[in-house]
Amino acid sequence: MSDFLHILDILRPYVAGIALLSGGVIVLIGASGVLRLPDFYTRLHAAGVTDTLGTLLVLLGLILLSGFTLLSGKLALVGLFLLLTSPAATHAVANAAHKAGLKPRLGTVKSQAPGEASGDPS
Amino acid sequence: MSALIASDILSLLPAWVLMHAAALLVVTPLLSGPIALILSRGRLAWAWALGISIITFMLALVLYGQVLEHGSVMYVFGNWAPPVGITYNIDALNILILLIVAGMGLLSLINGLPSVMQEIEPKDQAPFFAAYMLCLAGLMGVAITGDAFNVFVFLEISSISTYILVAMGGSKDRRALTSSFNYLILGTIGATFFVIGLGLVYMATGTLNMADITVQLHENGDSRVVRAAFAFIVIGLGLKTAMFPLHTWLPGAYSYSPTMVGTFLASTATKVAFYAMVRFIFGVFSTGEPFDGALLELVLAPMAVAAMIICSVQALYQMDLRKLLAYSSVAQLGYMLLGLSMGTAAGLSAGLLHMFNHALMKGALFMGVGIFGLRYGVRRVPDLAGLGKTMPVTAAAFTVSGLSLIGMPLTAGFVSKYYLIIAALERGWWWAVAAILASSVLAIFYVWKMVEMMYLREAPKAKSRARKPQAKAPLLALIPLLILAVANVWFFFDASLPKGLTDAAAAALLGGGAS
Amino acid sequence: MNGEFLTPIDAFTVIDLIFMSMLVVVGIAIVRLKDLFAVVMLSGVYSLVSAAWFVSLDAVDVAFTEAAVGAGISTVLMLGAMLLTARQAAPTKPARHWVALIVVCATGAALLYATVDMPSFGDPLSAPNAYIGLEYLKRTGPETGVPNVVSAVLASYRGYDTFGETTVILTAGLGVVLILGLGGPAIKRKKAPAKTKAAKANQSKILGAHHVVLRVISKLMIPVIIIYGAYVQFHGDFGPGGGFQAGLIIASAIILYALIYGIDAAKEAVPPSLVRLGAALGVLIYGGVGVINLLLGGNFLEYNILNPTHPAHGQELGIMFVEIGVLVTVASVMLIIFYGFTSRQPDIKDKDW
Incomplete structure (x- = not known):
């Protein structure tokens, strides 16, 4: 049993590294999505989804790194609040844009339409 | 001898007050501000502010006695010994400015009640007096402290409350709001420059205590950091002092603010900033000889002369009474800066003496305009017509203060200009003497413009004379004006109080060999 | 002061430099933009980046305050202020900017002039670190019993x-x-x-x-x-x-x-x-x-x-x-x-x- 725990302990930094790295990559993908996707809603989708997952992965990695301490408790709490607030914020922004009458861009993407770049959600 | 009398009086007071007088002097008005905010009635808040102002003035006198007795007073906050904690250091220079601020704060508060009741909405009166008390505390905090960063903190308190007080003239004249905004922007730039300078000083010396900075600068010697710090601090304080090209905020701020605020600011605010400048140039940076001399002679002196001439001319062309006085203030600040820029004990002493006298005369003139305004809605020079007959006492006091502004013999203004000219001659600055005389001639013209209107023109008969005839003569407003008018004459015959202090201050700052 | 100490070029220095360049970029964007909503948001970003930078400089208390003030409250308050006025900055005459430009350049020149004699970043012997600052670090524990010196x-x-x-x-x-x-x-x-x-x-x-x-x-x-x-x-x-x-x-x-x-x-x-x-x-x-x-x-x-x-x-x-x-x-x-x-x-x- 203690052997198993020992192995876990050896693995811990690697798992943490993988979590941190993948979290970072996911956030980067989200950022490129914000820049490249065609309209407001798709961009929000890219930002919202990746932010939640990416930051949670980063936090998971940090928790693994810090081990069973008060710090990881705090990090877990941060994760919990992010889990609550991040989707809510995305929802609020999308909702506001929808109420303000911003129509999503439908149909297939043929060419970049720079004029329609970013809707002003107000 | 006066020191003996002072020590007699001081011995009557409880030791506790004597020990903590320095802290109480600032803390009392500072804490009375929030209490005034809680009091919701205007007159109640005024009475409260009045009581506190009287206590503050008393405390300033107590400190004056202590300074006479001991030469200087030190107070240590939190009992943390100087370089670690914050101290108050009071010497002749501090107590001079403290007496001006406390005295003028009290007088303009007494003078201001009727005008505040008229100009400020009832619901805003209590917060107004709260802001006034904070401004008073802030100005005194700048004047009393021996810690460089503490200067910044209290400069902020006084500045922010000043912006508010100026903006309160907005109900009377909307231009007060833009004036206040201008002042806010320029004042914030000034404060930023000042704090950048402090940061550089801290970088070079590792301390914020003024006396300790001087010691450290002396040990570490000159460096580019210190030079830059000096430049930033002088420019920052120059903005607050309304040093000539940086004075653009002043006329609007003084002329559109509520009457009481104009009176108070004209006689205190720029003086305190001027004090801070003197303290930093000659006190804190006293060892930075390589750049002091050139800066004083090549930068400050020409600016001072330009202010004296150009702003006097501008004052000549103003028809708005308070704007006229405001431009004249910038010109008068030129005299003080000229005294400072001579870099000699005599010059500095004369400049400081002029600062003291200017507080008396400009306070009185603004009060006079306020009373005229209260009775007849006077705002512009032609409105003064005939007031010499209808309001003889106020007009007489106004005229005496005006003569003092010119620098006529038998008034205090003569004394300081006389010393200033003597100091300029000692230094061999003939052009400065010429500038002082030229500016005084211009002052004769713009004061004459007002005096002629009061005494030699007939009052317009049926016209708007009965615009705002307040039934009751504002006796309360008149008393401080009369006190100041008498003081303007008194300090011609016996200038020993301010002169003693300014001489002691100049000697302490410049020592024997610095000139 | 004393040229002995050189700031080490390590990962933190690189991160600091990245943060500083981000601040410059955001600052220029704030100056250039006319859309006040975007300006308010960018000023929040500016504060957040500076807070992150302060953390990397080990000034955690300052970073915390900056994050709370700049990125938190003041963004909300500035939005509130913006709703009272316009969404777009009014176009100004270019001539009016010259004085400001001169002032800014002079200020920058004065600061650059001073940098030559500044102590290296992190120099333990520089005046702020060696004198009163050190005194505070030594005395806080025994005298106040408060672990956080700040x-x-x-x-x-x-x-x-x-x-x-x-x-x-x-x-x-x-x-x-x-x-x-x-x-x-x-x-x-x-x-x-x-x-x-x-x-x-x-x-x-x-x-x-x-x-x-x-x-x-x-x-x-x-x-x-x-x-x-x-x-x-x-x-x-x-x-x-x-x-x-x-x-x-x-x-x-x-x-x-x-x-x-x-x-x-x-x-x-x-x-x-x-x-x-x-x-x-x-x-x-x-x-x-x-x-x-x-x-x-x-x-x-x-x-x-x-x-x-x-x-x-x-x-x-x-x-x-x-x-x-x-x-x-x-x-x-x-x-x-x-x-x-x-x-x-x-x-x-x-x-x-």
Whole structure:
């Protein structure tokens, strides 16, 4: 049993590294999505989804790194609040844009339409 | 001898007050501000502010006695010994400015009640007096402290409350709001420059205590950091002092603010900033000889002369009474800066003496305009017509203060200009003497413009004379004006109080060999 | 000063440089943009980046304050101010910028001129690190018993400055009270109390379902935010935090409530008169501690006197009370400013969402 725990302990930094790295990559993908996707809603989708997952992965990695301490408790709490607030914020922004009458861009993407770049959600 | 009398009086007071007088002097008005905010009635808040102002003035006198007795007073906050904690250091220079601020704060508060009741909405009166008390505390905090960063903190308190007080003239004249905004922007730039300078000083010396900075600068010697710090601090304080090209905020701020605020600011605010400048140039940076001399002679002196001439001319062309006085203030600040820029004990002493006298005369003139305004809605020079007959006492006091502004013999203004000219001659600055005389001639013209209107023109008969005839003569407003008018004459015959202090201050700052 | 010490080029230096260049980019963008909404958002970004930079410089307390002020409260307040004016900056004449440009260039030149003689970053022998700074580090532990040196310097060694700063904040609040006003107490619901149920049903219908998510989440979060504020307040002796940050956090909880449930609901919970009282009260608490010290025979803000047998405990007690004073004033003034701005504009209606 203690052997198993020992192995876990050896693995811990690697798992943490993988979590941190993948979290970072996911956030980067989200950022490129914000820049490249065609309209407001798709961009929000890219930002919202990746932010939640990416930051949670980063936090998971940090928790693994810090081990069973008060710090990881705090990090877990941060994760919990992010889990609550991040989707809510995305929802609020999308909702506001929808109420303000911003129509999503439908149909297939043929060419970049720079004029329609970013809707002003107000 | 006066020191003996002072020590007699001081011995009557409880030791506790004597020990903590320095802290109480600032803390009392500072804490009375929030209490005034809680009091919701205007007159109640005024009475409260009045009581506190009287206590503050008393405390300033107590400190004056202590300074006479001991030469200087030190107070240590939190009992943390100087370089670690914050101290108050009071010497002749501090107590001079403290007496001006406390005295003028009290007088303009007494003078201001009727005008505040008229100009400020009832619901805003209590917060107004709260802001006034904070401004008073802030100005005194700048004047009393021996810690460089503490200067910044209290400069902020006084500045922010000043912006508010100026903006309160907005109900009377909307231009007060833009004036206040201008002042806010320029004042914030000034404060930023000042704090950048402090940061550089801290970088070079590792301390914020003024006396300790001087010691450290002396040990570490000159460096580019210190030079830059000096430049930033002088420019920052120059903005607050309304040093000539940086004075653009002043006329609007003084002329559109509520009457009481104009009176108070004209006689205190720029003086305190001027004090801070003197303290930093000659006190804190006293060892930075390589750049002091050139800066004083090549930068400050020409600016001072330009202010004296150009702003006097501008004052000549103003028809708005308070704007006229405001431009004249910038010109008068030129005299003080000229005294400072001579870099000699005599010059500095004369400049400081002029600062003291200017507080008396400009306070009185603004009060006079306020009373005229209260009775007849006077705002512009032609409105003064005939007031010499209808309001003889106020007009007489106004005229005496005006003569003092010119620098006529038998008034205090003569004394300081006389010393200033003597100091300029000692230094061999003939052009400065010429500038002082030229500016005084211009002052004769713009004061004459007002005096002629009061005494030699007939009052317009049926016209708007009965615009705002307040039934009751504002006796309360008149008393401080009369006190100041008498003081303007008194300090011609016996200038020993301010002169003693300014001489002691100049000697302490410049020592024997610095000139 | 002494050219012996060279700042090491390590990962942190690189990160610092990245942060600094980001600040420059954001700063230029703020200057160039005309859309005020974007400017407000970018200024929030600017504060967040500087907060991150401060963390990397090991100035955690400053970073915390910067994040709370710049990225938190002031963004909300600037949005409130923007709603009162225009969304776009008015075009200005190019000629007017020349003076500003000259001033900025002169300032930059003066600072560049000074850099040559500046001590290297992190030099342990430079004046700020070797003189009083070192003194604080040595003395804080035995003299005040407070582990966080920043808190000890802020509230005790230089407590009088902090008293002044608290008053500065009060003065700012006073300015808003005088110039903008607080907009009076909450407007009571128009419906008569007899029809409460019907009114409630009606109300919830008007409220609509579209931001029920926000309401639920904010109801969950607001108590947590306030508890966190209390934690920051009382943990300030041990870690980064203290009255300033806690005051901002608690104020932001109430502002969040106002944003989601409407300004009237917030004003019912925290009436403007209470806020006005609180702003004054905080300064009075701070000064009151000083006055008590005076009455007990010590100097102003000499906390040692609070516990003569054990001065360090007196220090802890004094620091705790003055931090409470700071908290009360900061939180109240933030709400004063928020109320002052929002009472000036039409209430955000449900249909505006």
